[in-house]
Amino acid sequence: MAQGKVTFREDRCKGCGLCITACPKQIIFLDKNKINIQGYNPATVEKMEECIGCGNCALMCPDLIITVERF
Amino acid sequence: MEKMLMKGNEAVGAAAIKAGCKYFFGYPITPQNELPEYMSRELPKNGGTYLQAESEIGAINMVFGAAGAGARVMTSSSSPGIALKQEGISYLCGAELPCVIVNMSRSGPGLGGIQPAQGDYFQATRGGGNGDYYTPVYAPASIQETVDLVQEAFDVADTYRTPVIILGDGMIGQMMESVEFKDIQKRRLPQKDWALKEHVEKGSKKLINSLYIKPEEMEPHLQKIFGKYDVIKKEEVRYEKFNCEGADVVAVAYGTVSRIVRNAIKKLEEDGIKLGLIRPITLWPFPFEAFDEISPETKAFLSVEMSMGQMIDDVKIANAGRLPVEFYGRPGGIVPKPIEVVDKVKEILGGAK
Amino acid sequence: MSIVFERTRGMVDMPLHYCPGCTHGIIHRLVAESLVELGLMDDAVCVSSVGCSVFTYNYFDCDAYQASHGRAAAVATGSKRVLKDRTVFTYQGDGDLAAIGTAETVHAAARGENVTIIYVNNAIYGMTGGQMAPTTLVGQKATTSPNGRSAELQGYPIRVCEMLSTLDGTAFAERVSVHNPANVRKAKKAIKKAFEVQTAKQGFSIVEILSTCSTNWGLNPTDSLKWLEDNMIPYYPLGNFKTPEEN
Numbered sequence A: 001m002a003q004g005k006v007t008f009r010e011d012r013c014k015g016c017g018l019c020i021t022a023c024p025k026q027i028i029f030l031d032k033n034k035i036n037i038q039g040y041n042p043a044t045v046e047k048m049e050e051c052i053g054c055g056n057c058a059l060m061c062p063d064l065i066i067t068v069e070r071f
Numbered sequence B: 001m002e003k004m005l006m007k008g009n010e011a012v013g014a015a016a017i018k019a020g021c022k023y024f025f026g027y028p029i030t031p032q033n034e035l036p037e038y039m040s041r042e043l044p045k046n047g048g049t050y051l052q053a054e055s056e057i058g059a060i061n062m063v064f065g066a067a068g069a070g071a072r073v074m075t076s077s078s079s080p081g082i083a084l085k086q087e088g089i090s091y092l093c094g095a096e097l098p099c100v101i102v103n104m105s106r107s108g109p110g111l112g113g114i115q116p117a118q119g120d121y122f123q124a125t126r127g128g129g130n131g132d133y134y135t136p137v138y139a140p141a142s143i144q145e146t147v148d149l150v151q152e153a154f155d156v157a158d159t160y161r162t163p164v165i166i167l168g169d170g171m172i173g174q175m176m177e178s179v180e181f182k183d184i185q186k187r188r189l190p191q192k193d194w195a196l197k198e199h200v201e202k203g204s205k206k207l208i209n210s211l212y213i214k215p216e217e218m219e220p221h222l223q224k225i226f227g228k229y230d231v232i233k234k235e236e237v238r239y240e241k242f243n244c245e246g247a248d249v250v251a252v253a254y255g256t257v258s259r260i261v262r263n264a265i266k267k268l269e270e271d272g273i274k275l276g277l278i279r280p281i282t283l284w285p286f287p288f289e290a291f292d293e294i295s296p297e298t299k300a301f302l303s304v305e306m307s308m309g310q311m312i313d314d315v316k317i318a319n320a321g322r323l324p325v326e327f328y329g330r331p332g333g334i335v336p337k338p339i340e341v342v343d344k345v346k347e348i349l350g351g352a353k
Numbered sequence C: 001m002s003i004v005f006e007r008t009r010g011m012v013d014m015p016l017h018y019c020p021g022c023t024h025g026i027i028h029r030l031v032a033e034s035l036v037e038l039g040l041m042d043d044a045v046c047v048s049s050v051g052c053s054v055f056t057y058n059y060f061d062c063d064a065y066q067a068s069h070g071r072a073a074a075v076a077t078g079s080k081r082v083l084k085d086r087t088v089f090t091y092q093g094d095g096d097l098a099a100i101g102t103a104e105t106v107h108a109a110a111r112g113e114n115v116t117i118i119y120v121n122n123a124i125y126g127m128t129g130g131q132m133a134p135t136t137l138v139g140q141k142a143t144t145s146p147n148g149r150s151a152e153l154q155g156y157p158i159r160v161c162e163m164l165s166t167l168d169g170t171a172f173a174e175r176v177s178v179h180n181p182a183n184v185r186k187a188k189k190a191i192k193k194a195f196e197v198q199t200a201k202q203g204f205s206i207v208e209i210l211s212t213c214s215t216n217w218g219l220n221p222t223d224s225l226k227w228l229e230d231n232m233i234p235y236y237p238l239g240n241f242k243t244p245e246e247n
């Protein structure tokens, strides 16, 4: 299976969670230990090695802050 | 160019085409139907587009779209239809879009009647829609003057980036007179560099907009627009002053009624009474300066209107409390007869002289 | 390493003002991506309407108008009649298009105006705080239907695509949704097709996109997607209602 990598433009995240529901690997979560400049807990991924680069998270992000790479 | 006999409404259309109008968005209403009909016939022959909208609201918003794209564009209607256009006119003013709007007015309120009336003076001169704005308003008194003013109106619209209103009435629209399409001296018009273009220039995003959500941006926007109004008030005021020197009474009348007053002037002359006439050609800006000099013989101003009295408010402002301001009006679609004006003047002067 | 997804250049790089999870943002992106991929972005003309999406003119990297409430189709008509070779589209909510702007919309379609309508149906007046819209479902609560829309009192929601597809001037009408990635992909296909119809001068095209309004629906963004799927799609079936014949 392909390996992927996602990057979030954290400052613009509104913590809506739509990316979380869309991720088939269930690896995205809202980082409760962080608050971005807008006052939201931003979305993040810890187990990046599990990302398959499917792009679903980016397709659902209403704020266009996710970049997805595949290798 | 030779003279030809034309109906007012058609003459407006011919003048608009001559002035380079390429788009017309119409909707039927009496007594202006000959204008959209003429445009539907003649505009395509002159490389333009006539489109009948679903309503006056549709038409004025099509004007918004075409004006934003830099086109010379016109729409026309009569009183109830002009009422529907007010929202659009307010948006056009907010977005600073040039266009010409013709109102061949009839009586109201409501559906009113279809005969000539002047009950739309407030609507035209006070900005009939929401917000802080005015539109230049031309009130022609003959078909020739209508033709000349239509051409002028397009240039004024482009010069100041504003909608301009031609306020006629059923009489001006329907009657036939001989006209000549003179070559009006062309103004030097500014480039429409704000308008959307057929070919996009890279990196210059254009926006046609009346939304300024921040008060600190809306206020300067309005101040800028009103700065233009100051220039219009200085440069564009038009009026005719006739027979005022030593007049016993000075009538103030525009459009159709001014013709009646002229006839009354002749009749009164036979009785040794001198009636003057101030005829505003621009209703906004109102020709206040025409009232600056009053002959010592003049005893009163008389506002003659085909309404219950609307322009009289401006006459009172212009008079500034110096003389009595009298009123004679026939609303509802009745054109007063010269003798009625004669009698009113005699009444003002305290009976037959 | 290859980039499979990045921000489209069709949108100006600025934060969107929408509520968290509001699917207006997804729809913006689909419109911008479609225009860029079709090579139409620079030539596009956006007519923004009045609703939560009033500021779309800031977001799309192209020329724009801001139209009065409901009149976008008429403004687009005037614009397209002058700018015949540009891609003119409106972006309108359900209150804007299906209530106050019904006449302008129906007649633009009937005339076969060669413009594209992006119609965002969230079954509510979002911007003004959640009042009942012409598209609010029977039984759905809104601030002006506090006990739920009653068919007896307030009638029935309007199915815009079905209605417009009866008109000869309508060349393309499709209803899509953005409640999950598969549907987002389909939505983009429909939007692209609508712009292609305009480019081919085939007439009026409309894409109705079912969208969420978690703020006024009183749900969180994820539950809103589910609510859309469970409640809106049964009443507003997805699919194509009209498309020009291939030749």
Ligand SMILES: Cc1ncc(C[n+]2csc(CCOP(=O)(O)OP(=O)(O)O)c2C)c(N)n1
Pocket: C050, C051, C052, C053, C069, C092, C093, C094, C095, C096, C097, C120, C122, C124, C125, C126, C127, C128, C133
């Ligand atoms: C003439 C006029 N009437 C009413 C309004 C107030 N208004 C602003 S937005 C809106 C409704 C928007 O709802 P919709 O089109 O569904 O867009 P949404 O916000 O849901 O995306 C209304 C009624 C207005 N701006 N102008």
Ligand code: SF4
Pocket: A004, A005, A006, A022, A023, A024, A025, A026, A027, A028, A045, A050, A051, A052, A053, A054, A055, A056, A057, A058, A068
């Ligand atoms: S690309 Fe796919 S697998 Fe990777 S985080 Fe996004 S949704 Fe999950």
Ligand code: SF4
Pocket: A008, A012, A013, A014, A015, A016, A017, A018, A019, A020, A042, A043, A060, A061, A062, A063, A064, A065, A066, C021
């Ligand atoms: S969808 Fe976008 S805005 Fe929402 S939580 Fe995920 S990254 Fe943040």
Ligand code: SF4
Pocket: C017, C018, C019, C021, C022, C023, C024, C052, C122, C126, C127, C212, C213, C214, C215, C216
């Ligand atoms: S009010 Fe509703 S439609 Fe408007 S931005 Fe918020 S979620 Fe979106």
Ligand SMILES: [Mg+2]
Pocket: C051, C093, C094, C095, C120, C121, C122, C123, C124, C125, C126, C133
């Ligand atoms: Mg809505």
